[in-house]
Amino acid sequence: MRVEILTKNENQEVQKGIISKLRDLINYKNLEPGDKLPSERMLSEKFEVSRSNVREAIQKLEFFGILKSRPQSGTFIANIGRVAMSGMLDDILRLEDPDFKSLVETRILLELKTVRLAALRRTEEDLEKMRQALDAYKQKVLNGQDAVEEDLLFHLAIANASKNSTMNTFMLIITPEIITNFEKYHVCDSNQSFLGIQEHEDIYQAIKNQDPKIAKEKMKVHFKILYQYCYNTKD
Amino acid sequence: MRVEILTKNENQEVQKGIISKLRDLINYKNLEPGDKLPSERMLSEKFEVSRSNVREAIQKLEFFGILKSRPQSGTFIANIGRVAMSGMLDDILRLEDPDFKSLVETRILLELKTVRLAALRRTEEDLEKMRQALDAYKQKVLNGQDAVEEDLLFHLAIANASKNSTMNTFMLIITPEIITNFEKYHVCDSNQSFLGIQEHEDIYQAIKNQDPKIAKEKMKVHFKILYQYCYNTKD
DNA sequence: AATCTAAAATTGGTTAACCAGATTGGTTTG
DNA sequence: CAAACCAATCTGGTTAACCAATTTTAGATT
Numbered sequence: 001m002r003v004e005i006l007t008k009n010e011n012q013e014v015q016k017g018i019i020s021k022l023r024d025l026i027n028y029k030n031l032e033p034g035d036k037l038p039s040e041r042m043l044s045e046k047f048e049v050s051r052s053n054v055r056e057a058i059q060k061l062e063f064f065g066i067l068k069s070r071p072q073s074g075t076f077i078a079n080i081g082r083v084a085m086s087g088m089l090d091d092i093l094r095l096e097d098p099d100f101k102s103l104v105e106t107r108i109l110l111e112l113k114t115v116r117l118a119a120l121r122r123t124e125e126d127l128e129k130m131r132q133a134l135d136a137y138k139q140k141v142l143n144g145q146d147a148v149e150e151d152l153l154f155h156l157a158i159a160n161a162s163k164n165s166t167m168n169t170f171m172l173i174i175t176p177e178i179i180t181n182f183e184k185y186h187v188c189d190s191n192q193s194f195l196g197i198q199e200h201e202d203i204y205q206a207i208k209n210q211d212p213k214i215a216k217e218k219m220k221v222h223f224k225i226l227y228q229y230c231y232n233t234k235d
Numbered sequence: 236m237r238v239e240i241l242t243k244n245e246n247q248e249v250q251k252g253i254i255s256k257l258r259d260l261i262n263y264k265n266l267e268p269g270d271k272l273p274s275e276r277m278l279s280e281k282f283e284v285s286r287s288n289v290r291e292a293i294q295k296l297e298f299f300g301i302l303k304s305r306p307q308s309g310t311f312i313a314n315i316g317r318v319a320m321s322g323m324l325d326d327i328l329r330l331e332d333p334d335f336k337s338l339v340e341t342r343i344l345l346e347l348k349t350v351r352l353a354a355l356r357r358t359e360e361d362l363e364k365m366r367q368a369l370d371a372y373k374q375k376v377l378n379g380q381d382a383v384e385e386d387l388l389f390h391l392a393i394a395n396a397s398k399n400s401t402m403n404t405f406m407l408i409i410t411p412e413i414i415t416n417f418e419k420y421h422v423c424d425s426n427q428s429f430l431g432i433q434e435h436e437d438i439y440q441a442i443k444n445q446d447p448k449i450a451k452e453k454m455k456v457h458f459k460i461l462y463q464y465c466y467n468t469k470d
Numbered sequence: 471a472a473t474c475t476a477a478a479a480t481t482g483g484t485t486a487a488c489c490a491g492a493t494t495g496g497t498t499t500g
Numbered sequence: 501c502a503a504a505c506c507a508a509t510c511t512g513g514t515t516a517a518c519c520a521a522t523t524t525t526a527g528a529t530t
Contacts, residue, residue, distance in 0.1 A: 011513090039481060050514060055482085059294075065411030071482050072521040080414045083371070084384030091391055091407055098401040105352075106401040113344050136318070149319030156326055166333040166341040170405055172326055176300030179315045246483090274511060285484060290512085307491040307511050 018057040023089040036074040100181050115219040117162035119212040126161035133157045141193040253292040258324040271309040350454040352397035354447040361396035368392045376428040
């Protein structure tokens with residue numbers, strides 16, 4: 001059989017096609033929540049795509065909690081009603097790649113919350129990890145080196161101390177893209193890094209003292225420069 | 236060769252093993268950011284796992300933006316320095332499945348922001364979609380039917396109107412789990428749904444009037460009952 | 471007619487062989 | 501000596517055959 005090699009983009013189109021066909025299947029073929037999907041082989045034949053493509057699409061929908069596949073048994077539609085199902089599939093199909101502004105916006109929102117929660121819930125062990133990340137950051141900055149990574153690791157340590165696994169995951173998802181863009185646009189130059197040391201130290205102290213209000217305030221200060229910087233360079 | 240069929244859980248363990256071995260590779264084998272990873276075949280041999288397992292692990296790390304594989308060329312380490320890389324891999328390995336409380340906490344945080352942004356950025360088209368979702372919700376409630384899904388679809392329409400793709404994605408990620416848990420714990424009973432109509436209507440009007448302050452306030456009101464309910468039944 | 475049982479068919483997962491584009495190293499050519 | 505070329509090799513992606521657990525089914529038994 002003729003094999004087509006697809007670029008990443010074309011592949012994404014194929015996946016979207018599969019997902020939209022699955023949506024149609026659910027909408028018009030009376031597939032109820034909890035029902036079993038047709039087998040991967042059948043779908044790949046019906047949709048005229050490879051079985052691996054079908055598997056990938058299923059995996060993606062499984063990540064979004066819409067499908068659930070059980071080994072040697074079948075792939076099942078999550079128990080969330082046809083209306084929500086169809087609406088969510090539409091939304092997933094409409095998803096765009098995140099832009100930098102959207103990432104920063106989300107990061108600020110998340111961190112103003114995680115820092116409060118961290119102040120309330122941190123353990124001694126959390127403090128220890130944050131201390132280490134902070135020291136690594138200071139050392140790099142004092143040596144005049146770039147410290148974007150150490151910076152972000154400190155923030156991730158805070159997210160970890162917030163004891164909210166969802167926010168922690170979300171922070172992990174956006175962090176690499178943030179780092180890449182920061183280094184690309186030279187956000188956080190060394191002169192700002194020196195300020196960053198004190199700001200980080202303030203945040204750490206507030207969390208240590210279990211003072212959520214101060215913690216949030218200090219984080220806001222820390223983000224102020226960043227926020228302006230990002231909105232000036234972009235858009 | 237003897238084939239082992241693994242449960243979902245065991246499979247997850249295998250994946251974590253691969254990820255931690257990849258981390259070691261980066262830490263101790265002098266793999267720099269931007270470098271090419273050994274080929275999938277080589278890794279599967281070295282780690283003594285199947286190539287598909289390696290591919291799955293790579294796909295997961297690609298999702299977190301840590302790796303980037305290019306067809307017919309290789310899999311490359313993202314340009315984010317060994318320190319951040321190692322730290323993030325540790326965090327990913329430590330990730331737990333989200334608990335209900337963490338989901339609700341995150342949802343409230345996200346929505347108090349998306350509703351503000353929606354009020355600022357909504358288009359006429361966005362309003363139309365929200366109107367439709369709202370009407371579907373009202374009809375279901377007035378018929379005395381369960382309307383959890385329509386409820387959530389209205390909220391997703393708001394996230395869509397916020398024009399922040401990252402928050403929109405995050406809302407989509409948490410929604411199915413929220414729905415499942417709501418139906419499980421019978422959050423949002425019909426008596427609360429009647430209140431919900433007016434609350435939704437208020438939110439819609441505030442967004443229509445492009446008043447972010449009122450929009451956020453009304454959303455807060457909408458979540459008040461929910462928040463208490465969740466924290467009373469759980470924990 | 472209902473119930474149990476074993477075999478056959480079906481399933482997602484796994485493996486290995488294969489594909490064509492990308493890379494590479496050596497050779498040729500200007 | 502450097503640039504252009506070419507073939508051998510390596511790569512992630514794709515395919516198809518295969519595996520074992522599960523589900524279904526048909527038959528035997530009570």
